[in-house]
Amino acid sequence: MEKPSNPDMSFEAGTVLGKVDEEFCSPKEEQKLTAQLHGIIAVRTQEIQQKKNDVGKCQQSVTQFEPVTTAKNELDCKMIPLTGIGTHYLSELHQTSLLSAVQRILSLYHKYTSQSTGAAINDSYSQMQQCGETLTTLARNIPILNEDIVRLSTESLRFQNSLLSCQHEINQMKQVIDEKDSCITHISKTQETVKQELSSIRQKVEDLQSISYDGICTWKITNASEKMADAQSERQTSICSPPFYSSPTGYKMRMRLCLHGDGNARKTHLSLFFVLMRGDYDEILKWPFNFKVTFCLYDQSDQQRHIINSFRPDVTSNSFQRPKTQMNVEFGFPKFYPLPEMLQDGNNYMKDDTIFLKCLIDDRPKDILAYALRLNPGLPFHTQQELIQQSIEKRQEQQRQTLNYPLRNNMAPSPTSNDSAEWENHVSATDENVEEAICISRVYSVHSAATSTNLVDSSSNEET
The missing domain is CATH 2.60.210.10 (Apoptosis, Tumor Necrosis Factor Receptor Associated Protein 2; Chain A)
Structure with missing residues (x-):
């Protein structure tokens, strides 16, 4: 098969082949892609024909041959001169070889994708079986879960009612506690007043007792x-x-x-x-x-x-x-x-x-x-x-005794008299x-x- 010299045609053909490679093609899609490829080849053939003269001029100076393989299969190939490359690309042989190559590529693609798809299908089937078993187990547990849901719903409702009741009781207890705190505060003040009054009363009682x-x-x-x-x-x-x-x-x-x-x-x-x-x-x-x-x-x-x-x-x-x-x-x-x-x-x-x-x-x-x-x-x-x-x-x-003591001429006795010592002793004793x-x-x-x-x-x- 001759080697294409037009890069644009090669690009478009590669684009078509890339689509073939990227997509998972059915037979109808394959025929459609083949028709598109023939259309591209026809358009590019006209462009090559228009440039034939220019190619010929460029190749006049070339005297040597470059081996180009043309074959319908791997065993049927021959060498063609470089100057005839344009004619070769337009020949039926080249077109048939190119189409055959495309078909072989598609065949290989389908073969590969078939093998990959089969393996994937097997894996998917195995996973589906596992999922089926899991679903069966889950389906078997669904009634139990439904019963649990009903039971939990009932308990939840009961707990909610109990919670509301407890909350109500807590509010009542808070109210009672507030009332008791207020009462305790009042009692404390009253107790302090009573203590003061009691202390005052106790003092009064003590005063009365000690009066x-x-x-x-x-x-x-x-x-x-x-x-x-x-x-x-x-x-x-x-x-x-x-x-x-x-x-x-x-x-x-x-x-x-x-x-x-x-x-x-x-x-x-x-x-x-x-x-x-x-x-x-x-x-x-x-x-x-x-x-x-x-x-x-x-x-x-x-x-x-x-x-x-x-x-x-x-x-x-x-x-x-x-x-x-x-x-x-x-x-x-x-x-x-x-x-x-x-x-x-x-x-x-x-x-x-x-x-x-x-x-x-x-x-x-x-x-x-x-x-x-x-x-x-x-x-x-x-x-x-x-x-x-x-x-x-x-x-x-004692005062009368002192006043009634006999005095001489209303005077105290003389120190030299006999009564002097007695008088002094009496006064001393009296004092x-x-x-x-x-x-x-x-x-x-x-x-x-x-x-x-x-x-x-x-x-x-x-x-x-």
């Missing part, structure tokens, strides 16, 4: 350090004793203590004041109040070095007039006791964080009051009164007996109204 009606108030102050700190920080600058009365139908009074001092005595002394309060029997009492007031700070050791201060009221002061309000203006000692001494270690006036104060309304002499304050507070009241009365009677008897009777001790600090220099009416804050 005395004999003009004497013994005041026990606990947690003194904490109360001093409150006074120092001005959270609570003063504390008050329970009320007490001079008699069941007498004056109503109380003490007021400033643990960090008051006024000019702040930060330096304990300040202690007497306060008259409005009572139930003020209409029948004598005014102004005119009874001596005595304060005592107890020494809690066996030494009994009590601190005692007293004053007699100033009847012109508003502090001792009939109360027009709940209580009058206080009156007392801003500098009752030095604060640094109270805070010293080993101080006997504050032990176990406790302080004891006493207030007495009594017109007895100071020496009798000193004796009364030395008596054991644990003795019954009537026993204390009997001892005080015995002390008073003994003192009066000792009097001191024993009235129990005057050097450890007392007794201030009368005439000698006290630190009395203050808190309304004017001036010393009297």
Whole structure:
């Protein structure tokens, strides 16, 4: 077969063959492609005929032959000259050989594709069998799956209903919890109020239980350090004793203590004041109040070095007039006791964080009051009164004996007389007996109204 010299024709023929190779051709499609190939060959033959002269001119100078194979099959071939290549391409032999080559290519293509398709079909059939078995298995499980779907749908519906019910219960519980929280908050506030009221009631009960009606108030102050700190920080600058009365139908009074001092005595002394309060029997009492007031700070050791201060009221002061309000203006000692001494270690006036104060309304002499304050507070009241009365009677008897001693010409005996030694011994013995009777001790600090220099009416804050 001669080799085509026209590249365009070769390209179109290759394009047709490429289509044949790319597509899976049926016999009809093969005939159609063959017809298209003949058409292309005819068109290209005309183009070759038109260029025949040009080819001849180009080949006039060629004297040698180039072997070109022409054959109907592989055994039938011969050599043709190069100058006759154009005629050869147009010859029936070349066209027949080209068509035969195309048919062989198609035959080989069909053979290959048939083998490939068969193998593919076998593989596909095997896969289809596997898929069929799988589908059979799946089809067999479909009823079970349908039952499961129905069961799961039922359970899902039941769970949804249960979930809605639980959600409703949760909302109700949240509402109940909110109500309980609100109730707890209210109860907490109420409890705090009740605690305060209970504390106030307890204090009132304690005050009522400790109320005395004999003009004497013994005041026990606990947690003194904490109360001093409150006074120092001005959270609570003063504390008050329970009320007490001079008699069941007498004056109503109380003490007021400033643990960090008051006024000019702040930060330096304990300040202690007497306060008259409005009572139930003020209409029948004598005014102004005119009874001596005595304060005592107890020494809690066996030494009994009590601190005692007293004053007699100033009847012109508003502090001792009939109360027009709940209580009058206080009156007392801003500098009752030095604060640094109270805070010293080993101080006997504050032990176990406790302080004891006493207030007495009594017109007895100071020496009798000193004796009364030395008596054991644990003795019954009537026993204390009997001892005080015995002390008073003994003192009066000793005074009468002293006054009834025989004097010569209203003068003391001469030191040179025989009676001199007896007189001196009697006076000495009398002095000792009097001191024993009235129990005057050097450890007392007794201030009368005439000698006290630190009395203050808190309304004017001036010393009297």
